[in-house]
Amino acid sequence: MSQPFFTVKDLVVDYGGVRAIGGVQLELQKGEIRGLIGPNGAGKSTFIDAVTGRRIPTAGQVTLGGEDITRLPVVARRMRGLSRSFQRTSIFAEMPVLEQVFLASHQAQARDPEADALAILDELDLAQYVDWRAGELGYGQQRRLDLALALVGSPSVLLLDEPMAGLTVTESRELADHLTRLARERAVTVLLVEHDMEIVFGISDAVTVLELGRLLAEGTPDQVRANPKVREAYLGSAA
Amino acid sequence: MVHFKYLLWLAAGVLLPQLLGSATLMSLLTQAVIYALFALGVGILLRQCGLVSFGHAAFFGGAGYLVALLMRDLELAAGGAILLTLLALALVGFLLGLVVSRIPGIAFGMLTLAIGQTVYLSALKSRGLLGGADGLNIHWPAGIFGLDVKLFYDPASMFVISWVVMLVVIYLLDRLFRTRFGSITCAIRDNEERARFIGLHVTLPKATVYAISAVVSGLAGILSAIYTGFISPETLHWSVSGMALIMTILGGVRALWGPILGAIFYFFVKEYVGELTDYWMAMLGAVVIVIVVFAPNGISGLIEPLLSRKQELSRKQELSRKKELSRKQKPRQSVIVNRVEVRS
Numbered sequence: 403m404s405q406p407f408f409t410v411k412d413l414v415v416d417y418g419g420v421r422a423i424g425g426v427q428l429e430l431q432k433g434e435i436r437g438l439i440g441p442n443g444a445g446k447s448t449f450i451d452a453v454t455g456r457r458i459p460t461a462g463q464v465t466l467g468g469e470d471i472t473r474l475p476v477v478a479r480r481m482r483g484l485s486r487s488f489q490r491t492s493i494f495a496e497m498p499v500l501e502q503v504f505l506a507s508h509q510a511q512a513r514d515p516e517a518d519a520l521a522i523l524d525e526l527d528l529a530q531y532v533d534w535r536a537g538e539l540g541y542g543q544q545r546r547l548d549l550a551l552a553l554v555g556s557p558s559v560l561l562l563d564e565p566m567a568g569l570t571v572t573e574s575r576e577l578a579d580h581l582t583r584l585a586r587e588r589a590v591t592v593l594l595v596e597h598d599m600e601i602v603f604g605i606s607d608a609v610t611v612l613e614l615g616r617l618l619a620e621g622t623p624d625q626v627r628a629n630p631k632v633r634e635a636y637l638g639s640a641a
Numbered sequence: 642m643v644h645f646k647y648l649l650w651l652a653a654g655v656l657l658p659q660l661l662g663s664a665t666l667m668s669l670l671t672q673a674v675i676y677a678l679f680a681l682g683v684g685i686l687l688r689q690c691g692l693v694s695f696g697h698a699a700f701f702g703g704a705g706y707l708v709a710l711l712m713r714d715l716e717l718a719a720g721g722a723i724l725l726t727l728l729a730l731a732l733v734g735f736l737l738g739l740v741v742s743r744i745p746g747i748a749f750g751m752l753t754l755a756i757g758q759t760v761y762l763s764a765l766k767s768r769g770l771l772g773g774a775d776g777l778n779i780h781w782p783a784g785i786f787g788l789d790v791k792l793f794y795d796p797a798s799m800f801v802i803s804w805v806v807m808l809v810v811i812y813l814l815d816r817l818f819r820t821r822f823g824s825i826t827c828a829i830r831d832n833e834e835r836a837r838f839i840g841l842h843v844t845l846p847k848a849t850v851y852a853i854s855a856v857v858s859g860l861a862g863i864l865s866a867i868y869t870g871f872i873s874p875e876t877l878h879w880s881v882s883g884m885a886l887i888m889t890i891l892g893g894v895r896a897l898w899g900p901i902l903g904a905i906f907y908f909f910v911k912e913y914v915g916e917l918t919d920y921w922m923a924m925l926g927a928v929v930i931v932i933v934v935f936a937p938n939g940i941s942g943l944i945e946p947l948l949s950r951k952q953e954l955s956r957k958q959e960l961s962r963k964k965e966l967s968r969k970q971k972p973r974q975s976v977i978v979n980r981v982e983v984r985s
Contacts (some may be wrong), residue, residue, distance in 0.1 A: 476838055480837075494827070495833075505824050551839055
């Protein structure tokens, strides 16, 4: 096994007196897709927030390509290839679609930002909306735009917080296919928080399960699915 | 094409005094244009950063005071004093912007109000240096930037001067906000958190816009000080900032020229409705409420879609061309597969 590309060690996040994340570990290889699942309130979004710099962790360490990025500001993390999408759609409502994806691509130092932006919009079926203001798009299209902002500029690590929410079954499958291609062809490391178990177990190399801010289980999709603790706490009959 | 549009507006401004002839009307229009420039200063902060300032009178009135002091106490030439003042406003605006633009929403408005009122009260209490409540008479030299000072006192010629300055400012701002800097500030305004997550530094662009806004407001203040030959603490009062804000809301900020339209509307209501009733402010307030509720993008928001339809069409054609070009350069891979292998 080679050295992990993206690691999280003993991550702790406290909200006042409440421990939201209690010493979670995670090691991801380059090009790996890791599913992160757990019931509501398990701390999945808090985990992503702490890892991406949106929230300062109480303790722990995050490394990317061997570099400690725990105390780096959000912009510096993005410059190093760490990109994310949000649970609630986060776009630039007043800006035209192409302009904002171009800007994101340019900031991520893509070689040809315009071609990069157009290609990603094309892949996410947003090419016909390039001149629309983002606020004029439908919800599903806005979700895809949110993803486009995260995907441009060839990120090395992609953290996606419920990216399938609001998408149709076909759109979800297309996105899953796209993520698989990113991981396999461009060696992008993906951490996927998602409630669609079919997608998570279908495309992940490994799955991590959180419960009440702690690691409940970790392993291949088959191992996790067969884990009685996971079945009891979360999956039930879903798996 | 863009330059031609500005030349047309320039010609219209030069011809207007000849066509109107009335000195009263020209005086009204001159004041309207000067305050339009001030409203533009307040408006760009709202347009590019979504920030509502209640303290920009500090830049408007402060610029007049600073020019007067530089000429009186340092015996600088008028042109040098004006340029130095604008430079100082840019610096102060930038440094202040670095601090205040980090504060979101209503807190930003309250902070700018506090700063503005501090400047106002300081000027009011400073009898020795700034003349206290009496203000300062400004002794302008015979020429400013090579122009006879009498041109600045005459409403018709001052209108043309102010109009030209305003057009130059709009032209420069228009060019600036069409660059990537404009896109960056719009992105930050729309969604600051997302802006950070696509790798944008958010404080510097906001501070830069704040500085530009301060300089434009100060420029308007200098024109006002030249036109009246007088500066008083009243020009620093928060109500002057509020007036510029009302002009901005009336005109709207989606178009750069929105606040200018708002200022002209404001002065005409003040002049003509003010002649009919003392309660013209109440009537203007009602108009502001109607605008905010039914036309949140202001008067310019109602007009702009009609003007920009042609522009929009040519932009769409250009985008289609780029898309086509991109497809030819990089043939689309078979990226969509409507099947996911779900492991059983």
